[in-house]
Every structure is written in C-alpha cells, then in structure tokens.
Amino acid sequence: MTDLGTRTEPALRRAAPALLGYAAVRALGLLTLALWSAARDKSAYTLLTARWDALWYTRVADLGYGYEVRLPNGDVHSNLAFFPLLPWLERLLHATTPLSYADAGFVVALLASLAAAWGVFAVTDHVYGRRAGVCAVLLWAVLPVGIVQSMAYSESLFTALAAWSLYAVLTGRWVTAGLLASLAGLTRPVGLAVVAAVWVAGIAAFLRDRRDRAPSGYATAAEEGTASAVRDSRAPHAGPFVRNRSAAGERAAQAVGHAPAPDLTRGPGTDAGPSHPPGTHPVRRALGMALAPLGAAAYVLWVGHRTGKGPFGYLDVQAGWRNGFDGGYAFARFVADKFTSFPSALAGVGLIAGVGLVVWLYVVCARQGQPLPLLVYAGVVTALALCASSYFGSKPRLLMPAFPLLLPLALALARSGTRRSAVIVTLIATASAVYGAFWLNGSGPP
Numbered sequence: 001m002t003d004l005g006t007r008t009e010p011a012l013r014r015a016a017p018a019l020l021g022y023a024a025v026r027a028l029g030l031l032t033l034a035l036w037s038a039a040r041d042k043s044a045y046t047l048l049t050a051r052w053d054a055l056w057y058t059r060v061a062d063l064g065y066g067y068e069v070r071l072p073n074g075d076v077h078s079n080l081a082f083f084p085l086l087p088w089l090e091r092l093l094h095a096t097t098p099l100s101y102a103d104a105g106f107v108v109a110l111l112a113s114l115a116a117a118w119g120v121f122a123v124t125d126h127v128y129g130r131r132a133g134v135c136a137v138l139l140w141a142v143l144p145v146g147i148v149q150s151m152a153y154s155e156s157l158f159t160a161l162a163a164w165s166l167y168a169v170l171t172g173r174w175v176t177a178g179l180l181a182s183l184a185g186l187t188r189p190v191g192l193a194v195v196a197a198v199w200v201a202g203i204a205a206f207l208r209d210r211r212d213r214a215p216s217g218y219a220t221a222a223e224e225g226t227a228s229a230v231r232d233s234r235a236p237h238a239g240p241f242v243r244n245r246s247a248a249g250e251r252a253a254q255a256v257g258h259a260p261a262p263d264l265t266r267g268p269g270t271d272a273g274p275s276h277p278p279g280t281h282p283v284r285r286a287l288g289m290a291l292a293p294l295g296a297a298a299y300v301l302w303v304g305h306r307t308g309k310g311p312f313g314y315l316d317v318q319a320g321w322r323n324g325f326d327g328g329y330a331f332a333r334f335v336a337d338k339f340t341s342f343p344s345a346l347a348g349v350g351l352i353a354g355v356g357l358v359v360w361l362y363v364v365c366a367r368q369g370q371p372l373p374l375l376v377y378a379g380v381v382t383a384l385a386l387c388a389s390s391y392f393g394s395k396p397r398l399l400m401p402a403f404p405l406l407l408p409l410a411l412a413l414a415r416s417g418t419r420r421s422a423v424i425v426t427l428i429a430t431a432s433a434v435y436g437a438f439w440l441n442g443s444g445p446p
Contacts, residue, residue: 014130015121018137021425022117025141026150029433033147036437047440048109049102053082054152058101060087061094065306068320076320080303085186085295086154105152113149113156117141119163120403126170127371128411135421136410140403142428145396147436158187159401162194162377169201169373174288185296189318190401193380197373198292202285204372209282322390330389358382358399364408378404393443 012019030044037044050058059067060079068078086108093104117137125133141149149156165180181198185191304313318324338348362382366375382405385398399405413421 011122012118014125015118015133018121018134019114019117021134021138022114022141025138025146025425025429025432026113028429029147029436030150032433033437033440036434036441040441042441044440045106048150049106049152053154054102054105056082057086057105057152057154058090060084061090061101061104075322078317078320080306080314080317081321081323083154083185083187083189083191083299085183086152086157089157090152102152106150109150109152109156112160116149116156116160116163119160119167122167123163123170123374123404124407124410126167127374128407128414132407132410132414135413136403136406138425138429139406139410139413140400142425142432143396143400144432144435145400145439146432147440148397148400153397154187155397155400158184158190159403161187162191162401163403165194166197166373166377169198170371174198174202174285175291176288178288178291181292182295185293186299189296190381190384190398191296193377193384193401195292195296196380197377199289200376201373202289205285206282324389325384325387326389328387331386331392331395334392354396355386358386358405361405361408365404368408368411370404370407374404374407378402 033047034044037047048054056079060082065080068076070076086105089108090101090104093099093107094101097104099107117140120140121133121137123133124136140146161180161184165177165184168174168177168180177198181191181194184194300314301311303317304310307313307316309316315324335348335351338344338351362375362378365378370378381402382399385395385402388395388398413424416424
C-alpha cells in the first residue's frame with residue numbers, strides 16, 4: 001500500500017458518516033426535484049445542467065472564449081466573466097469519455113460536491129472534532145440553496161478547493177495550500193478569499209518565527225505586541241499559525257469531546273526557539289504564499305491582454321454584466337426600495353434579517369476564536385457577496401462557500417443528542433429539498 005493510501009484510507013473512514021449523510025441529503029434533494037419537475041412537465045436534468053450559468057460554462061468548454069451577448073440597453077455579457085477551471089474539466093471529460101459537455105459538468109459537480117463535503121469535514125474535525133465535523137457537513141448540505149451543489153455550476157468545485165487549501169494551511173502543508181489556492185483562483189473571482197487566508201496565515205507565521213528567533217528583551221514593542229497577539233490567539237487544534245479559540249470556544253470543543261491537539265510550534269519539553277515540522281519550513285511557506293495568487297492573476301492578466309485593456313480589463317468585463325464592488329450601496333438601496341409598499345416590505349424585513357444572521361454568525365465565529373485563516377476566508381467571501389453591486393438574488397448562492405459561518409451552528413448541533421440532531425437535520429433537509437425544487441422550477445439561480 002502506498003503512503004498516500006496509508007494516509008487516505010483512515011481519513012476516509014473517519015469522514016464516512018459525514019459523506020454518507022451528505023450523499024443522503026443531496027439524493028433527497030435530487031429526488032424531490034425530479035418529482036416536482038415531472039409534475040410540471042419539465043426536465044430536472046436540464047434544470048441542473050443546461051440553464052443559467054451552466055450554459056455559459058458549457059459554451060466556454062465547447063467554443064472557447066469570445067462569445068458575448070449584446071443586450072438592447074447596451075450591456076455586453078461576455079463569457080470572459082467565467083473563470084476557466086470548470087470548462088477545462090468539462091472539456092477534458094468530454095474528450096476522454098462519451099459524456100457531453102453538460103454531462104461532464106454534472107459529473108464534475110457531483111464529484112466536487114463530495115470533495116467539498118469531505119473538505120468541510122476535515123477542517124471542522126481538525127478544529128472542533130469529528131462530531132462537529134459531521135454536523136458542519138450536514139448543515140452545509142441542507143442550506144436553502146443547497147441544490148446548487150448538484151448543478152453544473154462552479155460553487156462546489158470552488159468550495160472543495162477552498163476547504164482543502166484551508167485544511168492544508170491549518171496543518172502546515174504550505175505548498176499544497178498554495179497550489180489549491182491557485183486552482184481556486186482559476187475557478188471563481190472569490191478565489192481572492194483563499195489567497196487572502198493563505199497570505200494572512202503566512203505573514204502571521206513569519207511574525208511568530210521572527211519573535212521566537214529574537215533574543216529575549218530585543219524585540220521591539222510593536223513586534224512583541226503583534227507576535228504576542230498571534231501567539232496568544234493560537235488555536236491548539238489548528239496548528240501554529242492560526243487564531244486560537246477563546247475560552248468559550250474551548251469549552252464548545254470540550255463539550256463535543258475533542259481533546260486539544262499539541263502545539264506544533266515547539267519541540268517536546270522545550271520552550272527555546274521554533275521547530276519546523278514537515279511543511280512548515282519558512283522556504284516552503286514562502287513558496288506556498290507565492291503560488292497562491294498565480295491562478296487568479298494569470299487569468300485576469302490574460303483577459304486584460306485579450307481585451308486590450310490591461311490589468312483592469314476583467315473589471316470592464318464585469319461592468320458589462322453590471323457587476324462590481326460598491327461596498328454594499330446598491331444592495332442597501334435594493335433593500336430600502338422594498339419598503340415602498342406593504343407586501344414587498346415583508347421581503348425587505350426578510351433580507352435585513354438574513355444579512356443580520358450572517359453578520360451575527362461571523363461575530364460568533366470570531367468570539368469563539370475560530371482559526372485566523374477561516375475568519376479571513378469567511379470574511380472576504382461574505383464581504384464580496386454582500387457588497388456586490390448587482391445580481392441580488394444570487395447572494396445566497398454566493399455565500400454558500402463561506403462554510404466557516406456554519407461552525408457555531410455545527411457546535412450547537414453537536415452538543416444535542418443524536419436523536420434530536422437527526423430530527424432537526426431531517427426536517428431542515430426536507431424543507432431545503434422542497435424549496436430547491438420549487439426554486440429551480442421557478443426563477444432559479446441567476
């Protein structure tokens with residue numbers, strides 16, 4: 001048996017309950033969609049593979065870049081807005097199997113969703129333990145827009161790459177983290193969040209190493225303050241370069257039976273100087289940080305070259321879709337407009353409650369002392385989703401990769417009894433399946 005197999009098989013067995021639960025939830029969603037669509041004389045498979053963004057991805061896979069649609073109002077929708085990794089995988093499967101491009105996109109989505117679920121489990125298990133990891137995966141599966149995880153969209157692929165990159169950061173595998181972050185940057189614009197997580201964690205680690213190398217009494221006040229914040233906030237479960245849980249977070253982990261992991265920054269029985277376990281050597285860390293932004297940078301620069309507009313050419317492409325980053329101003333106006341009449345005011349209240357829930361979850365994540373890379377990643381994903389200037393109906397879908405926001409809920413669910421947790425998940429999964437079928441047979445995800 002290879003060393004990879006030796007490492008992978010126990011990890012897969014440990015994740016099996018989470019993956020089986022995830023597969024069951026997604027099967028329920030697909031079955032509900034099939035029945036609902038059949039009752040309306042629609043094809044569930046077409047809804048999953050040949051509408052909205054799925055069509056744009058298959059066109060890129062089939063015809064390459066250069067296709068665009070000019071709207072009557074002058075807007076230009078160019079397929080350059082869609083990052084290339086998913087179309088590349090669709091083209092590869094189409095070339096090596098009898099699958100059509102749409103079929104290939106569906107297969108990629110299914111496999112990527114399982115990889116994403118495993119990655120969510122791995123991260124949560126590493127930080128809070130196995131029971132919390134299973135609960136986190138199930139909560140991610142039962143999101144109201146969870147049906148998107150089974151569509152020929154790029155969300156599942158991106159979440160898989162992001163989750164495993166974060167896991168690699170937490171476990172000191174810097175080169176792996178950088179490579180996966182680079183691939184995430186070739187998948188969606190929000191790949192910036194993964195790059196930011198890798199870079200912030202790397203900088204924190206370099207600061208800690210610098211403090212540890214400095215002779216006692218010679219560190220500047222600023223360096224000692226920064227390094228102390230990194231050191232004192234270190235997570236015992238998440239390696240030497242992440243933020244530690246607060247006392248509340250530690251009690252939450254203990255409540256689900258997860259014993260603290262050893263501090264990897266020190267050798268046994270010594271407090272003199274840093275040690276570098278496999279993958280945490282400064283050179284490998286720097287290499288991982290250097291690799292992380294290459295995917296996104298390469299595509300953005302290529303688009304700029306192709307459009308003849310330089311480094312900002314991709315922003316012009318997004319402007320053609322009336323998409324951009326305005327700090328949430330357009331979204332705030334959209335919500336405010338809901339209060340101009342009574343029926344729509346209810347939707348406005350719902351939107352405010354939804355945004356408030358997301359912000360509250362992030363605050364709880366910070367108060368529980370989630371590892372620093374997770375906080376950075378979830379914060380950037382949330383900011384980009386909520387502060388985008390268009391496609392307001394897509395915001396729940398855009399927030400889906402921000403799985404660290406679910407960890408406080410996963411901890412609460414993990415503290416519940418098994419029977420109670422199963423009932424809660426079953427009820428939510430049923431509601432999510434019904435909503436997903438209704439949604440795709442209606443307006444669907446823009």
